[in-house]
Amino acid sequence: MPESIPQDSVGLVQPHTLHVDQPLELECGRQLPSYDLVYETYGNLNASASNAVLICHALSGHHHAAGYHSMDEKRPGWWDSCIGPGKPIDTNRFFVVCLNNLGGCHGSSGPTSTNPETGQLWGPDFPMMTVKDWVKSQARLADALGIEQWAAVVGGSLGGMQALQWAIDFPERLRHSVVIAAAPKLSAQNIAFNEVARQSILTDPNFHGGRYYLHDTYPRQGLILARMVGHITYLSDDAMRMKFGRDLRSGRFHFGFDVEFQVESYLRHQGETFSRNFDANTYLLMTKALDYFDPAREQGGTLEQALERTRCGFLVMSFNSDWRFSPERSREIVNALTHVGRDVSYAEIDTPKGHDAFLLPIPEYVKLFGAYLRRVADEVDADGQ
Amino acid sequence: MANDVQRIREWMPERNDLSLISDWIPRNASVLDLGCGDGALLAYLKANKGVRGYGLEIDQDNLAACFENGVNVIEQDLDNGLDNFQNDRFDYVVMTQALQAVLRPDRILAEMLRVGREAIITFPNFGHWRVRSYLAFKGRMPVSSALPYEWYDTPNIHLCTVNDFETHCRKNDIRIIQREVVNRDHSSSTLPRLLPNLFGEIAIYRVTR
Numbered sequence: 368m369p370e371s372i373p374q375d376s377v378g379l380v381q382p383h384t385l386h387v388d389q390p391l392e393l394e395c396g397r398q399l400p401s402y403d404l405v406y407e408t409y410g411n412l413n414a415s416a417s418n419a420v421l422i423c424h425a426l427s428g429h430h431h432a433a434g435y436h437s438m439d440e441k442r443p444g445w446w447d448s449c450i451g452p453g454k455p456i457d458t459n460r461f462f463v464v465c466l467n468n469l470g471g472c473h474g475s476s477g478p479t480s481t482n483p484e485t486g487q488l489w490g491p492d493f494p495m496m497t498v499k500d501w502v503k504s505q506a507r508l509a510d511a512l513g514i515e516q517w518a519a520v521v522g523g524s525l526g527g528m529q530a531l532q533w534a535i536d537f538p539e540r541l542r543h544s545v546v547i548a549a550a551p552k553l554s555a556q557n558i559a560f561n562e563v564a565r566q567s568i569l570t571d572p573n574f575h576g577g578r579y580y581l582h583d584t585y586p587r588q589g590l591i592l593a594r595m596v597g598h599i600t601y602l603s604d605d606a607m608r609m610k611f612g613r614d615l616r617s618g619r620f621h622f623g624f625d626v627e628f629q630v631e632s633y634l635r636h637q638g639e640t641f642s643r644n645f646d647a648n649t650y651l652l653m654t655k656a657l658d659y660f661d662p663a664r665e666q667g668g669t670l671e672q673a674l675e676r677t678r679c680g681f682l683v684m685s686f687n688s689d690w691r692f693s694p695e696r697s698r699e700i701v702n703a704l705t706h707v708g709r710d711v712s713y714a715e716i717d718t719p720k721g722h723d724a725f726l727l728p729i730p731e732y733v734k735l736f737g738a739y740l741r742r743v744a745d746e747v748d749a750d751g752q
Numbered sequence: 753m754a755n756d757v758q759r760i761r762e763w764m765p766e767r768n769d770l771s772l773i774s775d776w777i778p779r780n781a782s783v784l785d786l787g788c789g790d791g792a793l794l795a796y797l798k799a800n801k802g803v804r805g806y807g808l809e810i811d812q813d814n815l816a817a818c819f820e821n822g823v824n825v826i827e828q829d830l831d832n833g834l835d836n837f838q839n840d841r842f843d844y845v846v847m848t849q850a851l852q853a854v855l856r857p858d859r860i861l862a863e864m865l866r867v868g869r870e871a872i873i874t875f876p877n878f879g880h881w882r883v884r885s886y887l888a889f890k891g892r893m894p895v896s897s898a899l900p901y902e903w904y905d906t907p908n909i910h911l912c913t914v915n916d917f918e919t920h921c922r923k924n925d926i927r928i929i930q931r932e933v934v935n936r937d938h939s940s941s942t943l944p945r946l947l948p949n950l951f952g953e954i955a956i957y958r959v960t961r
Contacts (some may be wrong), residue, residue: 439893491815510843513875682819691793698836699827701836702836705806705836705837706828706838706840706841708782710824711806711824711826712815712818712819712823712824712825712826713825713826713827713828714812714815714827731812733817734812735812735815735819736819738815738816738819738820739819740822741819742819742821742822746822
């Protein structure tokens with residue numbers, strides 16, 4: 368709970384809901400006849416609606432990116448380190464929009480919402496979503512908010528993939544794409560980790576083919592395992608060594624299988640907290656969206672071909688200890704962009720924090736992120752005059 | 753944009769090599785700037801000559817300055833080569849005051865001429881008479897305003913003279929198209945023109961394969 372709202376916070380915020388009746392054709396061949404998008408906004412939209420920034424969330428994210436919902440909320444939104452007055456995504460200059468993606472479990476239409484056609488929960492029948500589908504739905508939100516062109520579309524990890532897809536699918540509708548700790552497609556190893564996570568959920572006896580809610584239960588153990596394995600990939604070897612080392616909870620071996628090492632305790636705690644707050648069907652769906660992401664495949668084979676369509680400026684950033692989406696993966700994007708002559712800048716942040724670094728207020732990262740977005744804000748201002 | 757031009761005008765007098773270089777680069781050329789610093793040259797070329805290109809840098813403050821100047825900059829260590837760029841990708845590859853600081857100047861020079869049709873290189877001439885006399889009379893590694901480091905902390909690990917550079921070009925079939933050898937104040941006066949290896953402090957070359 369914040370004693371008082373910090374100066375550089377967007378303060379108390381509340382979510383809004385956009386109901387869309389226009390059907391959304393999906394890549395899987397199905398369609399959503401109507402749907403809800405839950406979103407939050409921070410800062411003010413200028414008269415020409417040219418200062419809007421879209422934040423795309425990652426695997427387990429949602430629309431609450433910054434500020435507090437109430438004075439009782441323990442922690443601010445998930446990207447509060449980077450969104451707020453004077454922060455890299457400066458709400459004194461930008462109108463920031465963040466939504467919960469379709470298929471999510473935080474208010475937008477997804478497995479935990481009601482299928483309007485049946486009156487039942489969607490559950491496992493919610494259609495499979497792709498990054499492309501999300502971007503299309505985000506464009507509908509932009510239409511509703513009167514935003515013809517984003518000053519920037521910004522995201523980390525799976526969010527960065529959405530920022531990249533935006534540049535390809537709606538080249539005229541964004542000035543800049545900020546792609547952080549992402550990859551142009553998942554590697555076999557990435558998919559393998561996702562598959563372990565999915566199998567742990569799918570094989571949980573409480574999964575019930577995804578209709579666990581009808582049995583008044585949920586695949587708790589499966590979700591815990593899925594999150595534990597995922598969490599390992601978010602941290603680096605160094606970060607784990609620094610945080611836990613081989614520290615023991617009680618200072619001695621117990622020669623059993625209860626929690627002994629601090630790292631075990633931490634992972635179990637992370638898994639348990641997550642399992643209480645996240646829907647298993649959503650987790651399955653989000654990991655598949657990651658696996659399917661491959662804009663090169665869709666555009667005829669090469670990433671260069673896919674990026675030929677883009678018109679915006681790009682900022683690509685990576686973290687040297689990130690082994691989930693390593694700097695090499697970001698450089699694939701940068702190289703393809705320089706090959707086709709697009710405006711692109713790239714920075715590789717030196718940090719031991721691993722993939723999770725994109726969520727943290729690492730000084731070097733904050734400085735470079737802020738510098739780039741100041742330029743974006745200056746461009747917007749110059750155009751408005 | 754007006755800001756960039758102003759910044760360049762304020763900045764250029766100290767870096768006359770940059771204004772010389774920008775004279776050599778035609779309108780709408782594509783340029784790769786190795787060790788681009790705060791992006792002043794690229795910002796100037798973009799604003800005044802419609803040049804498109806990228807800078808390579810490793811210093812975080814310089815990266816931030818490039819971001820703010822609206823200059824495309826890619827964090828990349830020159831010692832790792834340029835193999836992420838195709839052959840003949842750029843009209844010009846520029847490297848100002850960095851040749852002497854890379855691990856293998858010969859390799860980077862070859863790489864510059866692979867990815868660019870022409871290369872523009874500037875370096876401090878270690879054959880300048882003041883450098884020679886410093887070593888001759890003091891018997892110590894030269895320290896000057898152009899070379900302000902001590903022997904143990906200098907980033908300038910491969911200093912060369914005008915003659916060294918030209919010999920290297922000759923041996924490796926690198927054709928020198930244009931040469932300017934200037935003094936500290938970057939004016940191109942008579943002495944450096946007559947005896948460049950003795951009187952030139954900064955050498956500026958335009959070369960091709």
